[in-house]
Amino acid sequence: MDWDLPEETAAVLGHAWLDDEPWSVVTALARLGSRLGGSPGEREAASVVADAFERAGVRDVSVEPFPTQAWTRGDSSLELISAGRAFDCVALPYSPPGAVEARVVDVGHGTPREIRDADVSGKIAVASTTTPEGSRFLHRMEKYGAAVDAGATGFVFANHVPGQLPPTGSLRFDREAEIPAVGVSAETGDWLTDAASEGGTVGLSVDARTEAGESQNVVGVVGPGSGDEAGSGATTGAHGGDLLLVAHYDAHDIAEGALDNGCGVAVVVGAARALAAMGLPRRVRVAAVGCEETGLVGSERLAEECADDVAAVVNVDGAGRFRDLVAMTHASEETRDVAESVEERTGNPIRVKTEPHPFSDQWPFVRRGVPALQLHSDSGERGRGWTHTAADTRDKVDARTLREHAMLTALLVQELATRDPPRLDSEELKERFHAVDFEPGMRAAGLWPDEWD
Structure with a gap:
């Protein structure tokens, strides 16, 4: 390892090693309770993040509203009628209100073939949160959409990890879904699949509403210049165009959202504080976006506004949770090289994954050709965990991990700021998504670009 750090950068990293601001950010967000997109809690969280950005030295901080479809949870219930027993459940966001009583059918992992073979018409489908070993990833939206298309009248999403409680997750992006749906624990799922083998009947009820609402993005800048002084036009060369450092601050309303994605916001705040004190050859836009969990709505709005002027995006979604950083490079050779370079020079492990995916806030930018790094971390186990x-x-959060990932994120952004990564080619990107068979899941989520048809 041989990295002759500038004295200024070394001093900044030394401060970051002792910085307790990332932990304070996680704490402030976790105290709020619900941060679901379009909710009062999400608006309050935006103010928390704006204050944290300003303390970190981010300039020109503003809160920018945008419209969304806000989903509000009421009561939900699940009863195994054949056994006369009720179970805990949580409604899945954008589930419509409604009650259904029908035979329960086990559709296994919820693959399209399993759903076709199960005859779910007029019945309630139960699908696992995981996917078959060695197969491509199946998003819950694809499983739900396949069940809807096959005529199911209700949908149950069963956690595959014992002791991990009922899972949540949006059924559609920014719009009401078609049939009532809930999440249940692995233990409840076991009872339901057992009942399915015996022709058991389930009663499922959801009270919820979807209505026009408002969310907001929090944006600011660090680095040289402001406005036109920083230079716009991501294809101008000589470090043309801004970089974007982004994380989503919304979270599902059933939990504190400390890991997803309080940690990511905390890492961005810590990295922004370091970057504000570093010498940078180009401006970095810093953003916290709303409504990621309910449809990438905030990042889509941001991409509409600035993607043409962004040279590359660093999306912090999943970093800060576990010790070792994962860099998803989304088909960009240049961002892969940046991650490998920082890993080599720091001696800190950064596992690189090159395959693209559309289920986080880099996607609205990648779709428009912007090279990306998504910073994640990995527990080594399959599934979402907590x-x-x-x-x-x-x-569940470790303050040491937050600080380390903030330092690495700052170094990755600093290194990326010295590069001029080429734009992604649309046809090549389409082929990469075809290669990992993402089209069915993307179509189910409404994410398949029209221009790729």
């Missing part, structure tokens, strides 16, 4: 359940709480 996230998207009521167990996503602050006690």
Whole structure:
């Protein structure tokens, strides 16, 4: 390892090693309770983040509203009628209100073939949160959409990890879904699949509403210049165009959202504080976006406004949760090289994953050709773990990991700021998504670009 750090950068990193601001940000967000897109809690969280940005030295901080479809949870219930027993459940966002009583059918992992073979018409489908070992990833929206298309009248999403509580997760992006749906624990799922083998009947009820609402993005800048002084036009060369450092601050309403994505916001705040004190060859836009969990609405709005002037995006969604950083490079050779370079020079492990995916805030930019890094972390286990359940709480967070990932994020952005990564080619990107068979899931989520048809 041989990295002759400038004295200024070394001093900044030394301060970041002792910085308790990332932990304070996670704490402030976790205290709010619900931060679901379009909710009062999400608006309050935007103010928390704006204040944290300003303390970090981010300039020109503003809160920018945008319209969304806000989903509000009421009561939900699930009863195994054949056994006369009720179970805990949580409604899945954008579930419509309604009650259904029908035979329950086990559709396994919820693959299209399993759903076709199960005859779910007029019945309630139960699908696992996981996917078959060695197969492509299936998003819950694809499983739900396949069940709807096959005529199911209700949908149950069963956690595959024992003791991890009922899971949540949006059924559609920014619009009301078609049939009532809930999440249940692995233990409840076991009872339901057992009942399915015996022709058992389930009663499922959801009270919820979807209505026009408002969310907001929090934006600011660090680095040289402001306005036109920073230079716009991401294809101008000589470090043309801004970089974008972004994380989503909304979270599902059943938990504190400390891991998903309080940690990501905290890492961005810590990195922004470091970047504000570093010498940078180009401006970095810093943003916290709303409504990621309910449809990438905030990042889509941001991409509409600035993607043409952004040279590359660093999306912090999943960093800060576990010790080792994962860099998803989304088919960009240049961002992969940046991640590998910082790993080599720091001696800190950064596992690189090159395959693109559309289920986080880099996607509205990648779709428009903007190279991306998504910073994540990995527990080594399959599935979401505590996230998207009521167990996503602050006690799972390690302040040391937040600081380390903030430092690495700052170094990655600093290195990326010295590069001029080429734009992504649309046809090549389409082929990469075809190669990992993402089209069915993207169509189910409404994410397949029209221009790719």
